[in-house]
Amino acid sequence: MSLSSFIAKLAGATALVGLSAFGVQAQTxxxxxxxxxxxxxxxxxxxxxxxxxxxxxxxxxxxxxxxxxxxxxxxxxxxxxxxxxxxxxxxxxxxxxxxxxxxxxxxxxxxxxxxxxxxxxxxxxxxxxxxxxxxxxxxxxxxxxxxxPPQRLNATALLEYAKSIKATKIGVLHDAGYGNVVMAELKPLADKYGVKLVAVEKFEIGATDTTTQAAKVKAAQPEAVFIIATSATPFRNVKQIQITQPVIAAIGSSSYEYVNAMGPAADNIVIPEFVVGEDPLPHxxxxxxxxxxxxxxxxxxxxxxxxxxxxxxxxxxxxxxxxxxxxxxxxxxxxxxxxxxxxxxxxxxxxxxxxITSFVFSKLVGGKYTRTPFRVAQ
Amino acid sequence: MNPRTLLWLVPCLIVWAVLPFVVPRNIADLLVFTGIYTVAGLGIGLLLGHCGIVNLAQATFYGLGAYASAYCTVMMGLPSIVGFLAGAAISMALAYVIGRPILRLTGYFLALGTLALSAIASALFFEWDWLTGGTLGIGGIPKLDLFGFLLDRPSRYYFFVWIVAFACMAVAHNLIDSRTGLMLRAMRDSSTAAAALSIDLQALRTKVFVVCALFGSLAGSLFAHHASFVSTQSFTVDRSISFLLIPVIGGATSIPGIVVGALFVTFLPELLSKLGDIHQILFGLALVAVVVLMPEGLVGAFAKLRTRFARKGGSHG
CATH class of the missing domain: 3.40.50.2300 (Response regulator)
Structure with a gap:
């Protein structure tokens, strides 16, 4: 089979699969x-x-x-x-x-x-x-x-999970962009949830090393750590300095691109989000x-x-x-x-x-997403 | 004005006046951006073409103008003119204070100094969210109102922006044509010889840097009232590089060259974006092609071509 005919057959097969995915076509x-x-x-x-x-x-x-x-x-x-x-x-x-x-x-x-x-x-x-x-x-x-969701809702989802694991002393690592915006909503909400932010450390967007900030968070001995960023770096650093407390991350770092960049650090991280493709909700x-x-x-x-x-x-x-x-x-x-x-x-x-009930809480285990049973009640 | 100049100036003015009414709104919008970028690019052109200084900090002054307009009108409820004036005053003061020490540098070191200024300002725009709104920016900046005539669409704002641009061009033209212009060119071509003629090089450079900052700030204020929204993403180092491209592409020593450069950086990405995801690569290639094949910019290349044809015509005649 020549290369061109192989490509033509492959394209045809792909098109067929694509069309069949939509079932019976209605006329427009x-x-x-x-x-x-x-x-x-x-x-x-x-x-x-x-x-x-x-x-x-x-x-x-x-x-x-x-x-x-x-x-x-x-x-x-x-x-x-x-x-x-x-x-x-x-x-x-x-x-x-x-x-x-x-x-x-x-x-x-x-x-x-x-x-x-x-x-x-x-x-x-x-x-x-x-x-x-x-x-x-x-x-x-x-x-x-x-x-x-508005950032206030993202901040609420993080606090709801912290409440569910009875963590009241929280350390936060966040970036200067997206993280700053969520953080602005998180601060006033923390009191309402009875949560004390024992360390809040900010880092530059695109920072390639956040070890210093992560070490400060570790030194404050929090019961859980929030990471609010669009980057894999803080996740790697948190593992490197052996923070063993539960890590809860905002939705901003939920894409596969970031998860792949986390490498072995993509483990035991909970993310309040919506779609867990590996284990989707019925709808x-x-x-x-x-x-x-x-x-x-x-x-x-x-x-x-x-x-x-x-x-x-x-x-x-x-x-x-x-x-x-x-x-x-x-x-x-x-x-x-x-x-x-x-x-x-x-x-x-x-x-x-x-x-808030629309959130699902996924957990990264060995770089793979799993859906936790936790949901926020009405 | 001689009749020959009038012969091309009058049709040009007619085209300019009719253009926003005959082109679609998105093109009118791009023409507004061209006017704004012309104002910002004029400052860079003065520094590059007449002082030999590469300024990579124009986005800083552009940002200062934009934030001054946004803060004064949205946060303080002051008239728009206050924003324009505040932005200009802050930018000129900053350019003077920063310019005095860093303009002692020359060549690549000076370019890196201005790049550092742009990087610091970009970080501060991010960090000082109490002033700039940070990532979320400042929205709801009112459209300009000129004696009850609201400039709320590109076809109206176009005239205001271009009148400001023409005024800036006139200022730049007068500066180049004056005694200061002669001193600038003397300094660019041989700074040692200029210094020997008792030209205060640093004062001269600082003066042009301050004018450049003023143009940058004006462009920023114009942008803020056009977009009705400002955020850190519009004032990054990338924007400084775009501004530098304007005189590099059009021709740094010529004022029409700045307009051509501004047209290039506003229209070409838009046209190329129709070709799919590779549009940024194509834009990069177009830039390289212009810089390599036309080192004097598009206007310089056009002038050369015209001279060549004139010579050919002359030899046949």
Whole structure:
């Protein structure tokens, strides 16, 4: 068999597998409904943007395979903002005013979300961001929904797990970016949970060594350690200096990219998150299987968030009509929605409405995720 | 003004005035960014083309202008003009205080000194979240209001930004054409000879560095009122490098070259992004190609080409 014919057969087989994953195809016809998406496929946010793009494209196939929006297909136009808010703003202007999309999904990063929100809010274009709600100005933007939890909820989830293991003296290692934001929410909540933060150590984003900070946390003799960062470094350092107390990490470091970089340190770490691809919840199973077939890898939170965002806007379009105005779509969106990642309620004040009960608590054991039985009760 | 200049200036002005109304909004938005980057790039061009100084700290002054506007308008509720003035004053003062010692350095050492300034400022923008909002930034910066006329869309803001850019170009042109410009070129071409002619090199360099900071700050304030949001991600060392590219690509000694450079760094990434994930590699290759093949920038290469054709035309005639 020549190389070219082998490649052709392989491509054919892949296409067949891909199509069969969506079962019986429903027919769609007519002009496609355009939905814009801005994700960070390159730059510092690529770890988020690439999985989000995968989730979006899979959702597009799924929605169209199920008949689209009242028989009309949807087309998700994905643009890369290179992790830069200025680029995100230009892309949003292009998608909204140039390509005339009906709604916008993304961006991946908070700064870009706030920048783009200025355009979508002013022009009443529905937007579903792949971030938790950020600065105060976002509370006034009632047409910008969020499919990831606000940082206050992430901080609450960490404290709920600490409470469950009866840890009241906590040491915290956090970075100067994402970690700083979660930390700002964690401090006032700690008192409410009866938790004393015995050591709070900050390190630079991209730091290659945090041993000094980890040693200070160890010296304070905490009963558990929180790591709030988007980096594998603090996890490695915590193991190197033999901190034996339970380590609880925020969702920011849950991607496989970070877990692989942790190496042998990816062990005995608990993460409050949403999707454990190795052991999904019953309502997540179909999505996880579909994703595995399409991409030959296991999805996590950001893939699921993007999948949910596309389906939420599709549901709003189905409810309000394919040619509905932005304002009507926004109104249609403001309702509870049971997603793969979480149960949302976009009529909530934080434009997310994710309850703490949507969190699952995974545990890294020998570099593999397992789902713990712990859930926060209603 | 001679009739020949008028012959090309009038059509150019007409095109400039009509452009935001005929292009799609995203292109108008890019033209606004081109104007903002022209203002920031002019300062770098003055330093690079006329003093031989590589300034990698422009994002610092750009950030100071943007944060001053954001803080004054959002946090303190002051009029926008206060933000512009505060940013300019802080940037110029900082440029003077930092410039006096570091402008004693020359060549690569000076470039590294300015790079260090940019890195320190970038870290402080992150750390001083009580002032800058840190990672979350400051949102809700009001659009500029000129005597009741709200500049709330790119086609309106375009005119304001470009009028500021033209004013900055006029300042730069006057500076280059003045006695100071002559001293600058003397210093660039032979600092020893210039010093022998009793030119105070350090004072001169500091003066241009302060002007550069003023332009950077103005650009930052313009950016803040356009984006309505500022965060640390817009003022990193990467942004300083982008600003340096503007005169390098367009032509450091020519003012139109700065506009060409600003067009290059705003439009090319946008056009290349249509080609998929490799767009950043392609942009890098385009940069290398311009720098290697056109060491005097795009405007310099165009001037050479025009001279060559003129000579050919002359020999045939």
């Amino acid at each position: 016809s007519g002009e496609a409904i355009k939905i814009g998406a801005i994700v960070s496929v390159t730059g510092a946010g690529a770890g988020l943007g690439v999985p989000e793009r995968n989730g979006l494209l899979l959702a597009e196939k799924d929605i169209n395979a199920k008949g689209g929006i009242k028989g009309r297909p949807i087309k998700i136009i994905v643009e890369d903002d290179a992790s830069n808010p200025d680029t995100a703003l230009s892309k949003a202007n292009d998608l909204i005013f140039g390509q005339k999309v009906q709604a916008l999904l993304g961006p991946s990063l908070t700064a870009s979300t706030v920048a783009v929100g200025g355009v979508t809010h002013a022009n009443k274009i529905p937007q579903i961001a792949f971030t938790g709600i950020g600065p105060a100005v976002e509370r006034d933007r009632k047409c910008v929904a969020h499919v990831l 997540q199973k179909a999505f996880v299987e579909l994703y595995k077939q399409a991409y030959n890898s296991t999805p996590k939170n950001y893939e699921a968030a993007a999948w949910d965002a596309a389906h939420i806007i599709a549901a709003a379009l189905n409810k309000a009509g394919a040619d509905a105005t932005g304002e009507k779509l926004c109104e249609a969106m403001k309702a509870p929605y049971a997603g793969v990642l979480a149960n949302y309620d976009f009529s909530a004040d934080d434009m997310t409405g994710i309850p």
